[in-house]
Amino acid sequence: MSFRLPSNVPNFDNAQRRFEDNVWNKFTGKEDGLPMYKDKPAGYGAKRTARRWCGRKRRVGLVALVVLGVLYWIGWRAGGKGEGAESGRGEWNIIPGGLTGKKGKVDWEKRRESVRDAFLLSWKGYEEHGWGYDEYHPIARTGRYMAQPNGMGWIIVDALDTLMLMNLTKELNHARDWVSTTLNYDKNQDVNTFETTIRMLGGLLSAHYLQDALPGMKPVNPTDEDLFLEKATDLADKLMGAFESPSGIPWASVVLSTGEGQASHADGGASSTAEAATLQLEMKYLAFLTGEAHYWEKAEKVMQVLDNNGAKDGLVPIFVYADKGTFRGNEIRLGSRGDSYYEYLIKQYFQTSKQEPVYLDMWNEALAGVKKHLLTYSKNSYFTVLAERPSGLEGAISPKMDHLVCFMPGTIALAVTGGMTLAEARKQPGWTKQNEEDMILARELTKTCMGMYRSTATGLAPEIAHFELADPPKMYHTEVLHSRSEMETDEGAEWKKDFVIKPADAHNLQRPETVESLFYLWRITEDEIYREWGWEMFDAFVKHTMVENGGGFTSVNDVRVVPPPTRDNMESFWLAETLKYFYLLFSPSDLLPLDKIVLNTEAHPFPRFDARKKRFRTGWGRLPRDAKGNIVRQKAEEKTEDKKEEGGGKDGGMKEVVGEKVGEQMTMGDSVPGT
Template structure:
């Protein structure tokens, strides 16, 4: 059901889009050089993965964390949780690194044990470990040369882990506790934030649990995760925008703060992805996505002062309060999700000819393009060409003091000099953790629009990673402490999502479009790959309160 708030004319983006496409500004990415050798570029990404993986294998094999500068690893529990190995399984498969995969598979079979007296974060363990195991199980049956008689181990370990995670859902409301003890299977409230769970973390467990239910025919996984959506939605928040903290016992929100960065981001991502995961057979999630997207457009999108770049602001005190001109890099998942929701994963040219295409979808694609450009700008304006963890923006006070509403937004001015005036990188926000969100959206936008600019931007980002994050001895990559210092100071850390997400999305960005097509698969928030499934085992078990549908 289309939301009434999604009316034509919310944004006047088309003029700016056309202008941008016509401007021959090489500095902002209008490339006119000879066609690139994308196979060669894809191999460069593969080589970066091999370098990172081999350094980890040499110095920290079986450890949950890798410190590439000091050449050592560390554990998150006494026996380890498989953090890096499990998170990387499907990347090994996609890149057809069969020897390394065989070693990793043997480790999972022989050494991975979740029967530990260890508290773990419910969300992170679900998206990385459960998601990684389920994705490996799926891809082992889909990709040539990566299957083995030991592949049963992926699903077996996934079931064992999921059964332990179920205890997190045993709150009075059904909202999962922030943490869970793997051995006792008892949920643990957050030690911070007044004991509340974060909205994103509570509502970013559904794809994993629903796919496992589909595989095992065990309905409990589906129902436990699904109930979270009803409890959150029953709060009846305006515009489909949810505060970032929720009490696990009462199911009521404990703050007014709204943002699409940390603590809020993947709630919105999983609305549209749940709908696509079950092949459009759960329209309730499409309705919630469209309502939330209308709310984002109405309440959060505004422009910078000098170049009129569109960005997603925050509402520290809820709807009706002034906006904060802050945008986490985490928010950069959004343009890819918008494009995915508008087209269903079809190429845009094909989607425009399909029944149901309308002015709202056209407007959504324009917004996706504009926000992708803003995310690219986070890289373009820094000295290293790598984005900070958080960007702040110069914006007119008038644009921040009231809800943007339906007022037309001016066309973007594509000048690097103006962009540099609009982005503010504060010292505490200037680190780069090798995050994937922008390259995720570049991948989605390339697959959907077929505009080569997104591949070129991805290549520029990859070259910056290669220039500034590779260690002097060539053994692996590290995070950065400061993106505006040359040379940038390195952090003695390599995030697992560098292997699981960032390099995976770059590899897929440079791969043929028929490899893992978006019409067949859905990526979880850790870039683990699940098939689109037919909802023939379990039906949606809840309905929205009638007033929420208006």
């Protein structure tokens, strides 16, 4: 078999390397900080350090064959002018060994294998040049530990379940051996509570689940069957110290060796609201597996404290003080610092098989608040924009969308059908007109997110997009509009003028949120446009982020120019989320069926379970509200005293239910319980 290297792969010799500063480095001056890429504030990292790397000779041998083999099977054209590449629509013009012909039926199985090969290229580069490191720089082919000794297993643990889903047993065995012999959490290092929970704890728990759920994934040695659960329990016990704050809101970070929680090094010491409220799926599943109630109790207490602040229309400020339990400021957004709070509301409801309707109640309120305050339209083409309120709900709207916001359309679709297909859901007795409207909203927001990709020269989305709005802005709650653009791909297309990309926001960190929503929309609607958009995105990543010399793929600094300058960093979520979602998007729908699992915010799958088997149920009830949604304090205090008496003086116990029932278990289309 012969191979050839496509000519459109950029030359990375002397490429600029830029680093995004992190909170740890900025506020402590230390070099071992934990990068917070998942939930980074929009203005974060404006200051960058530039370096130039020397040219390197191209390696030969096994690594070169892997690279060329991947390119062959992926089938990217050698700088050709085929219809698919130029227009972004239609079928691909594939070299021999490719995936389709112009008129042929799309072979999604081969496209899925292309994603698998891209993962292997990334993994092999890391395995050869960065094994064990928490950070990996694919151009320099070096890495860095975030904690000594031997690091945190950041990239390895985050990718365990992707290895399983892709049936990469050889690579999985290597990773499992490293976890067994090297991974430990006795580090005299403070780590971010949220990032460590969603990536490390989530990765270990999903690996434990999938090794039993998928054929051929169990370890050869039966004594290793509980390896991932044992490591997860050890880590969770160290993370528990973060929850030992006066309010129950977790501290932003925790020293692993001592379990000492620490306030944020930034933001006036306040924790991120999203971070505090994105620990619940992991802790609840661990509680279910072990029968240990304290994991459940600590996680649920956070939700009670946040809700007792009485957020307006279900929309919460993006910072909360761990010592006081009160919000800091009034900034509202579903981008960084706010995003996954909303994601975990509906997912908590589904995780426990709809046994905790309080979270459906909170989700419904929040979605109604989004429609009332945050949804607007671009000026000319009427793209639906999920905007921000930086000065609170009474302040002016900011037409800004982080790429992080693009989780929302998929989450809306999941909330509407519960994971069933749209065709199945429409047959259910609880289906309503509101459900139909919410599905349209999910589609429109997905189109906006895809527009972030199609509006750039590289076909890659920026970290943040701004939008041109009418004056005054057209709002969703006053009129429902639909995009009047087909997102034509010609360079001067008028619709692209609605998207404004500022230089400081033009980088791409390999984020997964848009392909995540494409995956949900494809599974639920069964409309192949979402698969086609996903293939277009995957093609752009391969063309513009793959590096030479077998290093893998890198994040880039400016999606507006070709070739884009590189950042020389591979995010762990490239393996854990982005490539996993591409793989699932092109897979049969019986692989991780959506009505049987929930995916945490790092794309780690957990099973839905019956919490009553362990006698776990919601241990808190919402405080009473008036017709405008404001907490009625006097009645709230009386009910609190009543609850304490019912619970023998213990507020919020989990094994016996304490607190009022906030609503009957609801199906699709049920309204929010009255207050």
